[in-house]
Amino acid sequence: QVQLQESGPGLVKPSETLSLTCTVSGGSIRSQFWTWIRQPPGRGLEWIGYIYHDGTTKYSPSLKSRVTISIDTSKNQFSLRLTTVTTADTGVYYCARAGGGCGGCYSGADIWGRGTMVTVSS
C-alpha cells in the first residue's frame, strides 16, 4: 500500500528557507495529485498547495509569494520550499495524496504522512 514519509530539518532560523521532502513508497507518484498541509501547535489545519505529477501546481493565496512545490518522478518524491520563514511558520507539516475516491483526480487527502514538526527559532 502507498505510504508517505516527510523528511527535512526540524529547526529553521527566522528569515531562512524551510525545505521538506516527501517520499512516496508502495506506489507510483505518477497520475496523482500530491499536497502539503500544515498545522501550527494547538491550532487547525492549513492547506499549503498541491502538485500534479506533470508539475502543475496551485498554492494557497496567503502563502503563494513564498511557496514552491516541486516533484521528482524519478525518485518518487515531491518537495516543499517556504522562504523567509517567521515563527508563524512553526508547526507540523504533512504531505498527503489528494486523491480520495478517484483515480488521478483532485480530491480529499486520502493518504497522509505522519507529519514532521518544524520549529522556526534563532
Next chain:
Amino acid sequence: DIQMTQSPSTLSASVGDRVTITCRASQSISNWLAWYQQKPGKAPKLLIYKASSLESGVPSRFSGSASGTEFTLTISSLQPDDFATYYCQQYNVYSGTFGQGTKLDIK
C-alpha cells in the same frame, strides 16, 4: 478565496448520541467537500469525500450531506473512538481551504 465556516467549535456529547457538524462555504463549491477526523498527535483521516461519499473502511455511522453551500457531517450513534476533532475541507477549483475544526468531547 473561498472561506469555510465550521460550527460548532466544540461539542460535548455522550456515547450513543447523534451529532451534527456543519460547514458553510462563502460561495458555491458544488459538492467538492471532504470531512476528516483527527486525534491528538496523529495525521487526519479522510472520512467523507465529494460531500457524501464514504471513504473505504469508514464506519457507516458517519454520513455527509449537502444543501447549497451548507454541508453536514452526521455521526448517527457516537462510539468511544469517535471523540476527536473534525475538519471540513473544500477542494473546488483546485484549492483546499479547511474549516476551523470542531472538537468533539465526552459530556
